[in-house]
Amino acid sequence: MKYPELLNHDVARVEESRKLNLVVGGIILDVIRTSFGPRGMDKVYIDILGDDTCTRHGGALLRKVDLKLPAAKAIIEGVNAVDTHVGDGTISSAILIGMLLRKSEELLKMGISPPTIIRGYEKALEFALDTLDKIKKKEDNRDKKIMHRLVTSCLAGKAIADLVPEDMQIVDLIVDAVFSITNFQKNSLDVDDIKIEEKAGNTNKIQLVRGTVIDKTIDDSAMPRSIENAKILLLNEPLEMMRTKTDEQIQIDSPEQMVLYLNQEKIDILAKAKKIVSSGANVVISRKGINSIAQEYFAKNGVISLRRAKINDLLWLERSTGAKTCKSVEDISQDELGFAKRVYEKNVGGDKMLFIDGCNDSKSLTILLRCSSKRYLDEFHRDTLNAIYVLRNFIENPFIVRGCGSTEAIIANNVRKQSATIEGREQIVIEKFADAIEEIPITLARNVGMDPIDTLTQLRSKYANCQDGSLKWYGIDSQNRKVSEIPPGEIIETLAVKQQFIRTGVEIANMILNVNDIFMKDEIDNTHCHIDGTVHAHHDGGKAHNHFEQEGLEQRQMHHYY
Known part of the structure; x- marks a missing residue:
């Protein structure tokens, strides 16, 4: 048988x-x-x-x-x-x-x-x-000397310890950053509260910013480059005309109607910009776009604006400045405004960056790493993150060996x-x-x-x-x-x-x-997906493929290979 x-x-x-x-x-x-x-x-x-x-x-x-x-x-x-x-x-x-x-x-x-x-x-x-x-x-988790030794031991032999000059005191910088934002009452530290920015440059220019650094430039050259005692407004809605999500048409029969349409667009944007200025905000940071009309109005009123910031930057700004992302431009509350002693633009490594510095009771800080090589900047980032994690472990569980x-x-x-x-x-x-x-x-x-x-x-x-x-x-x-x-x-x-x-x-x-057997299925090449969601594969490279052949060559659907 x-x-x-x-x-x-x-x-x-x-x-x-x-x-x-x-x-x-x-x-x-x-x-x-x-x-x-x-x-x-x-x-x-x-x-x-x-x-x-x-x-x-x-x-x-x-x-x-x-x-x-x-x-x-x-x-x-x-x-x-x-x-x-x-x-x-x-x-x-x-x-x-x-x-x-x-x-x-x-x-x-x-x-x-x-x-x-x-x-x-x-x-x-x-x-x-x-x-x-x-x-x-067991040690006191508020003891900076112990924290200093922990970071020194963690970074021993790593790139950031070897390449950064001794007078830079990178260990003290990391300890100060962690100590500043740790909640010792609850013995907790959120590692995400420390933002790590990287930029090409000299290692002796590594710095700790008691606030947030954004890798973007101010929107308009006519705007001020620096503002003291800044009141910061965070936006999650655009200051520009947006395309509708559904297909809509506007019928315009004459040049006069076109002028009226464009004027109304300008009036709507200016109305929002005036609301922002009247709220007392002199720094506006938006996740969405800000068009030239609003930028020009802000520049005339001495307001700094920054468009298309990352969502993570807004989260860090909320923690560092105390601001809350504005729910509606039509009704801006004073509780939604954040504060910083100084907001300024600075040239860093050939690029301009915005510094929001000197925030009161800041719950978020930024470590700006500098190095001449991109590959070492990545290694600096990993080393710094390791040191922060080690200090977090000590704060939450203050036992050492x-x-x-x-x-x-x-x-x-x-x-x-x-x-x-x-x-x-x-x-x-x-x-x-x-x-x-x-x-x-x-x-x-x-x-x-x-x-x-x-x-x-x-x-x-x-x-x-x-x-x-x-x-x-x-x-x-x-x-x-x-x-x-x-x-x-x-x-x-x-x-x-x-x-x-x-x-x-x-x-x-x-x-x-525990594993004593492995069964392996042969990998199939030419796996692909059609526009209608059909996923399949074949060994012949698609030569005999006629999934949409019945519809005719002209009506055949698209192929998306991956």
């Missing part, structure tokens, strides 16, 4: 899929770990258009790389989750995931089943989190000790987890030029000689390239980052280990 094939001809079953998944984790580990630490190396990614991205940010690089296998995509999603929630620890999470998968491969060769490995990793995660709870230290790989070394030492209390094969799995998390200080040592084997033996020796009950923080001294005790307050990191990357590493590794 002949049995029919289970799968169609265009569906393939990937042989040894689990082995393939584990190999993928090791490949990503080898690619990303050379960027770890203060002596990490940059990576360059060139996209299909030829645009290049130069970064040592783990999340940014992995987001750029277009990987096909589901296991690789799962690792990238895990790294993105760490980046989204805590803003730092992306490379650490990629290293941990890769090492856990590599250790899983060794365990499978020893005959330990995947469910046993998964249970062992889960128990090891509990031991690791318990260790973090024991070694964490020491860095330089010392925290991971303590976790590995404690987990290895606790593994002896577990019976069965899971004990071996927990020991492999300790080896995996120990790879983080080893990678740090390797990237600063130290011998990884000597470093590993020294670390284990120092922790083995510690007296019971005493907590010592031995890590990698990157400056002197040796294993030494990390002094308190030198290199510190937030507890939230450590907890997040360890949790994510175990979850992603276990998810990949």
Whole structure:
């Protein structure tokens, strides 16, 4: 008796899929770990258009790389989750995931089943989190010295710390920005309240603006370039004639009627402009258009106008100036007007930008980043955002641990000790987890030029000689390239980052280990959509395609290929 094939001809079953998944984790580990630490190396990614991205940010690089296998995509999603929630620890999470998968491969060769490995990793995660709870230290989240050290540790070795001059004090600038808008009563900080603008220029011209900077110029050259004690009106309706959404016709029978029509258009626009000026507003920023008639009237009355601003700019202006987007020009309330000490136009990097500065009780600030290269400006933006996230983590959860790989070394030492209390094969799995998390200080040592084997033996020796009950923080001294005790307050990191990357590493590794089969369907080219919404595909490149043939060549509908 002949049995029919289970799968169609265009569906393939990937042989040894689990082995393939584990190999993928090791490949990503080898690619990303050379960027770890203060002596990490940059990576360059060139996209299909030829645009290049130069970064040592783990999340940014992995987001750029277009990987096909589901296991690789799962690792990238895990790294993105760490980046989204805590803003730092992306490379650490990629290293941990890769090492856990590599250790899983060794365990499978020893005959330990995947469910046993998964249970062992889960128990090891509990031991690791318990260790973090024991070694964490609580600090005052209003202490600027602690914030300064957190940002310094976060930016160590990154582009913004290497290229910005020391007298620029970029760390103080970021700390001041965060401290100014943090709600310490609720211990909360909205990262979106800090606007980051980029412009080509000299790095020593990076500045913090206590207000909002808009990358646009004033509408008319006749308008004033600067206004003191500005009253700001935000508009979401046009000061110009708009096309109707429905088809309408106006019948004009004579030249006189045409003149009347144009005059009425001018009268309507001027009436709105007069309402705005009479409200006391001397700065008008609109999301929609402002035509030349209204611009001329504003210029005569000493009013600055800015048209077609982005919706996000209006949101930042609401927070920084206290303004509210006007509901109706016909009835402008004084509560809808915002205030700024000064509104002025300034030439920045060859372009004119509008500065709304000196806002009272500003709940939104702008950091204006300057650098001579666009690729480094993007990296500056990522580095600044990372530092802001780190401070937000500290404000919401004011617990810290020491860095330089010392925290991971303590976790590995404690987990290895606790593994002896577990019976069965899971004990071996927990020991492999300790080896995996120990790879983080080893990678740090390797990237600063130290011998990884000597470093590993020294670390284990120092922790083995510690007296019971005493907590010592031995890590990698990157400056002197040796294993030494990390002094308190030198290199510190937030507890939230450590907890997040360890949790994510175990979850992603276990998810990949749970997969034992992959079925792949052949990709079909020439997938396309017709104007009537019909979506289909064919293998022949569309040669025999006659979906609309019955209508005749002249009436055939359009094709939209994608």
